[in-house]
Amino acid sequence: MSKKIIIGNWKMNPLTLKEAEKLFSGIAKEISSIKKTEVVICPSFLYLEKLKKIRTSKIKLGAQNAFWGEVGAFTGEVSGEMLYNIGVQYVILGHSERRALGESSNDVNKKIKASLEAGLIPILCVGENIRDESHNYFNFVKTEIEECLMGVSKNSISKIIIAYEPIWAISSTPNRKDATPADCLEMVIFIRKIISDKFRKEAYRTKIIYGGSVNEKDAKEFLKNGGVDGLLPGRASLDVKKFIEIIKICEVLN
Ligand code: PEP
Numbered sequence: 001m002s003k004k005i006i007i008g009n010w011k012m013n014p015l016t017l018k019e020a021e022k023l024f025s026g027i028a029k030e031i032s033s034i035k036k037t038e039v040v041i042c043p044s045f046l047y048l049e050k051l052k053k054i055r056t057s058k059i060k061l062g063a064q065n066a067f068w069g070e071v072g073a074f075t076g077e078v079s080g081e082m083l084y085n086i087g088v089q090y091v092i093l094g095h096s097e098r099r100a101l102g103e104s105s106n107d108v109n110k111k112i113k114a115s116l117e118a119g120l121i122p123i124l125c126v127g128e129n130i131r132d133e134s135h136n137y138f139n140f141v142k143t144e145i146e147e148c149l150m151g152v153s154k155n156s157i158s159k160i161i162i163a164y165e166p167i168w169a170i171s172s173t174p175n176r177k178d179a180t181p182a183d184c185l186e187m188v189i190f191i192r193k194i195i196s197d198k199f200r201k202e203a204y205r206t207k208i209i210y211g212g213s214v215n216e217k218d219a220k221e222f223l224k225n226g227g228v229d230g231l232l233p234g235r236a237s238l239d240v241k242k243f244i245e246i247i248k249i250c251e252v253l254n
Contacts, residue, residue, distance in 0.1 A: 006230055014238065021050065031247055037247055049086050063092070093122050097172070112148060121161060122161070125163045141187065163208075165211040209230040214233045219231055
């Protein structure tokens with residue numbers, strides 16, 4: 001059975017490298033006995049290379065974006081190859097905070113294909129703004145997945161992680177609401193159906209995870225009853241104690 005996965009999205013935090021090293025080392029120190037859980041931390045680009053030098057076999061590194069070009073005249077961009085070359089293994093793509101800045105599913109699609117080509121594991125984020133009464137949020141998520149995975153080969157689908165992140169539950173969303181494991185489960189079943197229809201049995205091993213204000217208090221319920229293969233905490237991953245607790249909860253359930 002494949003390992004469950006806990007991925008910390010640090011977003012544009014913390015403010016200094018010193019704080020980033022402290023946070024990373026604090027987590028590394030506490031999880032040396034973890035065996036059944038894959039732990040990934042996605043810091044700012046700036047900190048990746050330094051954190052890579054902190055010795056731990058338990059934490060894999062992920063980026064929060066990667067461009068689709070390999071190398072060349074793309075001012076301000078960072079390619080999947082560059083990330084792979086410094087030891088990064090994962091990359092978050094299509095996060096709602098990037099989509100809000102103008103990134104389209106077409107952009108995400110190109111980034112997914114380029115990241116796979118570079119040898120990275122893409123973590124594709126999808127999720128609706130609101131849960132409307134006529135259930136249009138299902139169509140919304142379906143369209144996002146279809147557009148983002150257009151032209152992705154059957155061989156590659158098991159290498160992609162899909163993160164269901166309802167925007168209305170993310171900690172930075174004004175007037176956010178808590179999602180429940182039941183909300184998560186129905187969407188996970190739906191996402192699995194979409195990728196199974198498209199990729200057939202090759203999609204069985206694709207991990208689907210949940211993110212949206214998940215913390216040490218509700219992680220157990222999401223992992224037990226949300227139908228997921230892991231979690232993507234944002235805010236809680238910036239707190240050593242909370243993040244470790246989430247990892248330990250996952251380890252016990254695995
Ligand atoms: C995220 O935005 O990826 C996320 C899950 O953040 P938070 O846990 O802070 O809602």
